[in-house]
Amino acid sequence: MLDNWAVTPTCLPLVRRRCHTCASERFRPSGKFRVNANHKVIDAWLLALCTACGATTKITVLERRNVRSVRPEMLDSLHANDVDLTAELLQDPVIRHRNRIALDWDHAWRLNTGGSDHLTREVIDVSVRFLARIPVRALRLIAEGCGLPRAEAQRLLVAGRLVSAVDLSGRVFDDFTFTLKR
Numbered sequence: 001m002l003d004n005w006a007v008t009p010t011c012l013p014l015v016r017r018r019c020h021t022c023a024s025e026r027f028r029p030s031g032k033f034r035v036n037a038n039h040k041v042i043d044a045w046l047l048a049l050c051t052a053c054g055a056t057t058k059i060t061v062l063e064r065r066n067v068r069s070v071r072p073e074m075l076d077s078l079h080a081n082d083v084d085l086t087a088e089l090l091q092d093p094v095i096r097h098r099n100r101i102a103l104d105w106d107h108a109w110r111l112n113t114g115g116s117d118h119l120t121r122e123v124i125d126v127s128v129r130f131l132a133r134i135p136v137r138a139l140r141l142i143a144e145g146c147g148l149p150r151a152e153a154q155r156l157l158v159a160g161r162l163v164s165a166v167d168l169s170g171r172v173f174d175d176f177t178f179t180l181k182r
Contacts, residue, residue, distance in 0.1 A: 002125045002177075005145055006112045009132045012087060014104040015048050017057060024052035026104060031086045033078045034058065042067050044078050046089060059099045061089055091133050109134050113145045124180045130173060138168040138176070146180060156180065 015027040027048035036043045042065055045058035061078075062070065077085040089095055090103060109132075118124050128141065142162065143153040156162040157169070164178035 002127055003118050004114060005126055005128045007128065007130045007132075007134055007136060007141065008110055008112060009087070009105075009108060009134060010110050011108050012083075013090065013108045013134075014051065014106075015057075015059065015090070016102040016104050017048075017100070019050040019053065019055055019057070021055040022050065022053040024050050026051040027057055029059075029086055029090060030056075031083045032081045033061070033085075035075075035078050037067060040067055041065060042070060042075075046086060059089075059095065059101065061095060087132070105134050105136070109136070111141060111145055116147075119147055122182050124182075125177070126180070127175070127177045128172075129175050133173045135171040135173045138164075138166070138170070138172045138178075141172075142168070142178065142180070 012029045012031070015029060016025055017027055018025055019027070028051055030047045030049055032047045034045045034047060042062055043060075044062040046061055048057050048059060049055070050057070067075075074085070096102065118126070124146070126142075126145070139150055139153045139157065142148070143150045146153070148156075153162065161181040162168065162178060164176055166172060166174075166176045168178065
């Protein structure tokens, strides 16, 4: 029997960037945008607040783009400060690279295992699905879902009793399956 687990975001991740005011390295996305139009060109930024001092930083979303080249739905979402658009833009690797930022997903996701009936079985086949591109250590995820210490999950991996088609020793962010034999 195949169990289905889901890794779901609980809130927006923190943005890792150095604050120019206090040298902190974490910003909380405010979910608000600043849009500036000058004739036929538009600029848009996502605003984020420093977790230590509250200073504001701007994450560039659009820069000197022709207004007609921007989808009308995106313009409406920018003006409405749409939180879903904020989450989508933070996931965009082009925006993260252009702004030299990284995301900190600590305490911003949850694992839904669908119950605890799998804890008593000898063999567990699990399909893990990610609802957002959240980098998580696979062994941490498996240990949390199976109620094991991480060291025990590592021991099971080394003993060949925890198997998967993906490398379970590093971070994963795409859907995968694994089998655990106790």
